[in-house]
Amino acid sequence: VIHFVGARVLVTGGLGFIGSNLVHLLSRESDAQVTVLDSLGEGMGGNRRSLDGVARAPRVTVADMADRDATAAIVRGQDYIFNLAGHVSHTAAMDAPLRDAHSNYCAHVTLLESCRRANRHARIVFASTRQVYGRARSLPMSEDHPLDPIDVNGTHKLAAERLHAHYHRVHGIRTVTLRLTNTYGPRQLIRNGQQGFIAWFIRRALDGDELEVFGDGQDLRGMVHVDDATRALCAAASLDVPPGTVFNIDGERAYTIERLAQMVTTAAGGGRYRKIAMPPAWQAIHVGSAVLDATRFRTATEWGERVALEDGLRRTLAFYRRERVHYV
Amino acid sequence: VIHFVGARVLVTGGLGFIGSNLVHLLSRESDAQVTVLDSLGEGMGGNRRSLDGVARAPRVTVADMADRDATAAIVRGQDYIFNLAGHVSHTAAMDAPLRDAHSNYCAHVTLLESCRRANRHARIVFASTRQVYGRARSLPMSEDHPLDPIDVNGTHKLAAERLHAHYHRVHGIRTVTLRLTNTYGPRQLIRNGQQGFIAWFIRRALDGDELEVFGDGQDLRGMVHVDDATRALCAAASLDVPPGTVFNIDGERAYTIERLAQMVTTAAGGGRYRKIAMPPAWQAIHVGSAVLDATRFRTATEWGERVALEDGLRRTLAFYRRERVHYV
Numbered sequence: 001v002i003h004f005v006g007a008r009v010l011v012t013g014g015l016g017f018i019g020s021n022l023v024h025l026l027s028r029e030s031d032a033q034v035t036v037l038d039s040l041g042e043g044m045g046g047n048r049r050s051l052d053g054v055a056r057a058p059r060v061t062v063a064d065m066a067d068r069d070a071t072a073a074i075v076r077g078q079d080y081i082f083n084l085a086g087h088v089s090h091t092a093a094m095d096a097p098l099r100d101a102h103s104n105y106c107a108h109v110t111l112l113e114s115c116r117r118a119n120r121h122a123r124i125v126f127a128s129t130r131q132v133y134g135r136a137r138s139l140p141m142s143e144d145h146p147l148d149p150i151d152v153n154g155t156h157k158l159a160a161e162r163l164h165a166h167y168h169r170v171h172g173i174r175t176v177t178l179r180l181t182n183t184y185g186p187r188q189l190i191r192n193g194q195q196g197f198i199a200w201f202i203r204r205a206l207d208g209d210e211l212e213v214f215g216d217g218q219d220l221r222g223m224v225h226v227d228d229a230t231r232a233l234c235a236a237a238s239l240d241v242p243p244g245t246v247f248n249i250d251g252e253r254a255y256t257i258e259r260l261a262q263m264v265t266t267a268a269g270g271g272r273y274r275k276i277a278m279p280p281a282w283q284a285i286h287v288g289s290a291v292l293d294a295t296r297f298r299t300a301t302e303w304g305e306r307v308a309l310e311d312g313l314r315r316t317l318a319f320y321r322r323e324r325v326h327y328v
Numbered sequence: 329v330i331h332f333v334g335a336r337v338l339v340t341g342g343l344g345f346i347g348s349n350l351v352h353l354l355s356r357e358s359d360a361q362v363t364v365l366d367s368l369g370e371g372m373g374g375n376r377r378s379l380d381g382v383a384r385a386p387r388v389t390v391a392d393m394a395d396r397d398a399t400a401a402i403v404r405g406q407d408y409i410f411n412l413a414g415h416v417s418h419t420a421a422m423d424a425p426l427r428d429a430h431s432n433y434c435a436h437v438t439l440l441e442s443c444r445r446a447n448r449h450a451r452i453v454f455a456s457t458r459q460v461y462g463r464a465r466s467l468p469m470s471e472d473h474p475l476d477p478i479d480v481n482g483t484h485k486l487a488a489e490r491l492h493a494h495y496h497r498v499h500g501i502r503t504v505t506l507r508l509t510n511t512y513g514p515r516q517l518i519r520n521g522q523q524g525f526i527a528w529f530i531r532r533a534l535d536g537d538e539l540e541v542f543g544d545g546q547d548l549r550g551m552v553h554v555d556d557a558t559r560a561l562c563a564a565a566s567l568d569v570p571p572g573t574v575f576n577i578d579g580e581r582a583y584t585i586e587r588l589a590q591m592v593t594t595a596a597g598g599g600r601y602r603k604i605a606m607p608p609a610w611q612a613i614h615v616g617s618a619v620l621d622a623t624r625f626r627t628a629t630e631w632g633e634r635v636a637l638e639d640g641l642r643r644t645l646a647f648y649r650r651e652r653v654h655y656v
Contacts, residue, residue, distance in 0.1 A: 105487075
């Protein structure tokens with residue numbers, strides 16, 4: 001990861017799923033001085049254990065990114081900021097929208113305001129979500145697909161994308177947004193069904209429980225291994241792009257959720273799944289099939305999917321067999 | 329305003345510009361029991377004086393709508409909620425984005441959450457802004473024009489629109505959004521340049537000062553007298569529309585800003601204007617011409633522009649000549 005030679009790099013949400021994997025990558029493949037900011041907030045993905053075994057230990061600050069003093073102090077002097085902090089549960093956001101607004105919007109305002117005051121030089125990569133599109137009008141969805149999020153979390157992520165764009169255009173702080181799709185891999189909490197269906201499939205398979213597929217299981221999903229996601233984040237950091245630039249990140253193939261259930265049980269060496277009615281809280285914010293077209297990013301960078309899903313699932317299950325106790 | 333016979337009506341931001349004019353209308357033309365919630369917050373438009381002379385005095389609660397207890401108590405039993413609370417300055421929002429997020433987003437979350445818990449029966453009319461469109465790709469802009477706000481205030485208003493739509497679709501709380509354009513008339517603060525250019529033109533004309541037109545003055549703007557805006561809000565309250573329905577509100581004609589400067593000086597009985605370079609803070613969030621197509625709303629209701637601009641401006645200036653001391 002050649003761009004980060006000698007660089008100072010901040011990872012917000014750096015104890016979380018994608019953040020901690022990014023810290024591992026940076027410490028293994030660059031000599032960047034890495035700092036982690038993470039709130040270890042209730043219902044979020046932070047886990048101190050996720051930095052175990054990291055090649056070079058980062059400096060870790062446990063604080064809410066919405067805390068102006070903490071965030072102002074930490075952004076100073078950073079060359080790159082990977083802004084990954086936030087809640088990820090869409091159903092939890094519907095139940096606790098103010099909490100979601102705090103972590104998925106107001107905390108980003110604080111980060112950007114801190115940069116405006118203390119560090120306009122940093123390049124920021126913001127991790128957004130395919131949820132900003134809402135229901136697909138056509139598949140796969142390119143970055144030009146209409147933006148019509150149908151839930152609270154997607155609304156906040158979209159507002160945060162726009163804020164990053166405003167600070168680029170108005171204040172000259174270079175930002176770029178990646179819209180991630182379903183990401184899977186090691187170091188994700190598999191404690192409950194709030195971290196995404198694939199994490200929950202993995203947990204059930206690990207425990208020998210039957211997987212539950214909501215509805216008919218025929219919705220399509222793209223899947224990206226977290227190692228591919230973190231390489232995408234690194235590739236995005238050095239791009240010089242106009243304000244408001246966003247890139248989709250997705251894999252090369254899409255799968256039905258039923259097929260994914262089958263693949264998880266296969267990777268686990270056995271197991272069963274059954275279809276159940278979609279719970280009302282999911283039904284209310286159900287987007288249907290969601291597949292992103294990542295051509296724009298693949299064209300702008302050298303990035304492409306490296307981890308095939310079958311192999312990624314096998315490795316992921318092997319990780320959780322060893323580390324289960326720390327993630328459930 | 330026949331729909332409100334015997335109804336309980338809450339006006340948030342009811343001491344502000346549009347809110348107080350709505351209270352006057354309701355108390356004059358209906359027997360609704362009106363309650364006002366207003367924070368009288370710094371930099372907002374609230375002014376106790378604006379309810380002077382109201383036909384029937386509403387109950388007034390001064391509280392921040394983001395205060396859960398106050399808001400939960402006040403929404404209970406309301407039949408209609410006109411949700412007009414918020415900051416209006418686009419440049420102030422760029423300077424103080426967290427403050428704007430608080431009043432233009434988080435406070436709406438609190439209102440809607442309060443309704444979810446304590447009153448799902450209320451019909452909510454949310455006052456949004458043409459700023460949600462950003463720069464016009466074609467004129468006039470219909471409701472289907474892409475949504476791409478280029479400033480913080482527009483971003484928060486758009487997120488708040490979406491939140492109203494989610495609560496309609498997911499929780500069954502009937503909401504409808506009106507996207508208002510430049511509104512002018514009595515009871516608007518004319519204290520500084522933060523309440524919109526037309527208020528500031530009026531103030532300068534009133535004081536015999538030269539009006540300042542930013543740039544070449546050739547941007548087009550629609551204008552709506554506040555009496556027409558409040559009648560639109562009332563007409564919207566009784567519509568049965570699908571979740572996420574939005575309506576543009578605009579006048580029948582558009583004017584260049586230079587022409588509006590001329591009309592204000594004419595209405596004032598004389599005065600001059602000059603063109604000056606657009607200040608950087610305005611330049612950064614300048615949308616250019618912005619004219620809305622209000623056909624959808626005119627078709628759905630009996631609403632149409634009643635107050636011609638020349639007449640409206642004359643009456644507005646007459647109001648401020650009498651009441652200047654309370655609004656500067």
